[in-house]
Amino acid sequence: MAEVTPRPALSALLGIETGGGPSSGPGRSWRDRLIAQAAELTRSGGWQAITMAKLADRVGVSRQTVYNEIGSKRQLAEAMIMHELEVFLQAVDAAFEEHPESLSTAIRAAATRVLEMARRNPLLHAVLSASHGAESTLLPLLTTQVEPLLEAAHGLVRRHLDTYDHGLDEDRIDPLVDMVIRLVLSHVTAPSTSPAETAENIAWIAERVLGERLNP
Amino acid sequence: MAEVTPRPALSALLGIETGGGPSSGPGRSWRDRLIAQAAELTRSGGWQAITMAKLADRVGVSRQTVYNEIGSKRQLAEAMIMHELEVFLQAVDAAFEEHPESLSTAIRAAATRVLEMARRNPLLHAVLSASHGAESTLLPLLTTQVEPLLEAAHGLVRRHLDTYDHGLDEDRIDPLVDMVIRLVLSHVTAPSTSPAETAENIAWIAERVLGERLNP
DNA sequence: GATTTGACAAGACCCTGTGACTTGTAAAGC
DNA sequence: GCTTTACAAGTCACAGGGTCTTGTCAAATC
Numbered sequence: 001m002a003e004v005t006p007r008p009a010l011s012a013l014l015g016i017e018t019g020g021g022p023s024s025g026p027g028r029s030w031r032d033r034l035i036a037q038a039a040e041l042t043r044s045g046g047w048q049a050i051t052m053a054k055l056a057d058r059v060g061v062s063r064q065t066v067y068n069e070i071g072s073k074r075q076l077a078e079a080m081i082m083h084e085l086e087v088f089l090q091a092v093d094a095a096f097e098e099h100p101e102s103l104s105t106a107i108r109a110a111a112t113r114v115l116e117m118a119r120r121n122p123l124l125h126a127v128l129s130a131s132h133g134a135e136s137t138l139l140p141l142l143t144t145q146v147e148p149l150l151e152a153a154h155g156l157v158r159r160h161l162d163t164y165d166h167g168l169d170e171d172r173i174d175p176l177v178d179m180v181i182r183l184v185l186s187h188v189t190a191p192s193t194s195p196a197e198t199a200e201n202i203a204w205i206a207e208r209v210l211g212e213r214l215n216p
Numbered sequence: 217m218a219e220v221t222p223r224p225a226l227s228a229l230l231g232i233e234t235g236g237g238p239s240s241g242p243g244r245s246w247r248d249r250l251i252a253q254a255a256e257l258t259r260s261g262g263w264q265a266i267t268m269a270k271l272a273d274r275v276g277v278s279r280q281t282v283y284n285e286i287g288s289k290r291q292l293a294e295a296m297i298m299h300e301l302e303v304f305l306q307a308v309d310a311a312f313e314e315h316p317e318s319l320s321t322a323i324r325a326a327a328t329r330v331l332e333m334a335r336r337n338p339l340l341h342a343v344l345s346a347s348h349g350a351e352s353t354l355l356p357l358l359t360t361q362v363e364p365l366l367e368a369a370h371g372l373v374r375r376h377l378d379t380y381d382h383g384l385d386e387d388r389i390d391p392l393v394d395m396v397i398r399l400v401l402s403h404v405t406a407p408s409t410s411p412a413e414t415a416e417n418i419a420w421i422a423e424r425v426l427g428e429r430l431n432p
Numbered sequence: 433g434a435t436t437t438g439a440c441a442a443g444a445c446c447c448t449g450t451g452a453c454t455t456g457t458a459a460a461g462c
Numbered sequence: 463g464c465t466t467t468a469c470a471a472g473t474c475a476c477a478g479g480g481t482c483t484t485g486t487c488a489a490a491t492c
Contacts, residue, residue: 062465132406175417182402201391209424278436
């Protein structure tokens with residue numbers, strides 16, 4: 001589950017190549033399977049437990065093929081992290097797409113989904129936590145990737161925000177988006193209650209800020 | 217600077233003993249000086265570089281006295297952290313005391329102060345960051361202390377909040393307080409712009425949520 | 433009485449060397 | 463296009479020994 005091929009738009013948002021480029025035929029299959037398997041191994045045994053030999057063996061391919069398809073171990077980590085982030089961004093994107101009627105509803109849905117995904121998926125949890133201060137074994141590998149992530153998430157949410165008609169001043173939008181993202185990430189690293197309840201509270205705050213219902 | 221004796225109320229809030237108990241005479245002086253020096257050494261060289269012998273030497277006391285006054289190295293860490301937290305909570309407390317006229321102004325002041333303190337004081341920065349997910353050398357020592365901190369901060373802010381007349385429902389107050397604390401801590405571990413600007417944005421959000429000015 | 437001194441066992445830490453394993457690259461072969 | 467084999471370079475895991483540190487004495491000192 002959640003091993004879908006990412007939409008081009010999101011990959012572009014992250015500013016990366018998703019795969020084999022021109023040859024989108026059988027070549028991508030190995031690469032995708034390797035990245036998926038690497039993610040699986042990381043989730044179960046941790047990043048440091050991964051060896052190129054073990055990865056090759058699990059996928060049923062020779063070690064050399066891993067080097068041909070991925071490049072180096074660092075590139076493997078990057079590809080894995082990027083894949084995880086794409087899944088994350090896609091979930092956020094989908095939540096907004098599915099709730100065009102109310103901004104706070106969309107925010108609630110997006111927050112719920114992200115919090116639940118982070119809770120279930122240790123790798124995503126590690127990546128998102130890392131983007132917010134926590135340490136990890138593969139963190140040194142993605143410190144450069146953190147800023148693009150936050151920018152991508154910010155841009156994504158902000159773009160959706162612009163499709164609703166809120167009465168907010170132009171220069172107040174970024175702080176609002178920033179608030180939502182930071183709150184969600186804060187609850188990823190340090191959860192308080194259930195994802196649903198947390199998301200509800202975040203959505204309520206956003207609602208108040210947006211002035212959707214001014215008087216209760 | 218900022219080496220003031222904490223008010224009893226805040227120490228009680230943290231649920232700790234501040235010092236020698238009944239004998240508040242010359243005995244506390246050694247203890248205070250040791251804790252202050254330990255904080256100083258931690259700020260400069262890091263916690264792991266501290267030895268009881270070095271600490272004793274810096275204060276001009278024998279190693280045995282350190283053990284008499286503090287107890288163990290772990291207790292030294294706890295005392296040091298508690299002192300840092302007291303300074304932090306005091307700053308928040310003072311900010312609210314100084315701005316009884318407007319809640320958002322008080323929040324802005326408190327946030328500004330905390331962010332600036334955290335930026336200047338590496339030890340406080342480490343402690344606050346730790347309370348929000350990041351790692352540190354002395355972090356294993358204070359994992360038990362994190363929850364009390366967040367509860368203390370929450371209780372403090374909430375108590376101040378109750379002295380203003382906002383029209384907020386009872387069960388919406390805690391999420392609001394939680395939001396403010398998480399946002400500030402988020403900006404401690406991962407700053408975006410200046411403390412003043414960040415605090416301004418946080419205060420604005422709180423203002424909107426509180427409905428201080430419903431229409432711009 | 434409070435503080436220091438010297439002594440002590442236990443354990444944490446640092447350094448070093450050794451061997452096994454891993455990475456990354458290359459060539460030959462199917 | 464993929465596999466196999468081979469190889470240099472580097473990392474990692476472990477064990478050794480020595481030093482330093484912790485934490486606790488009791489005796490000595492001011």
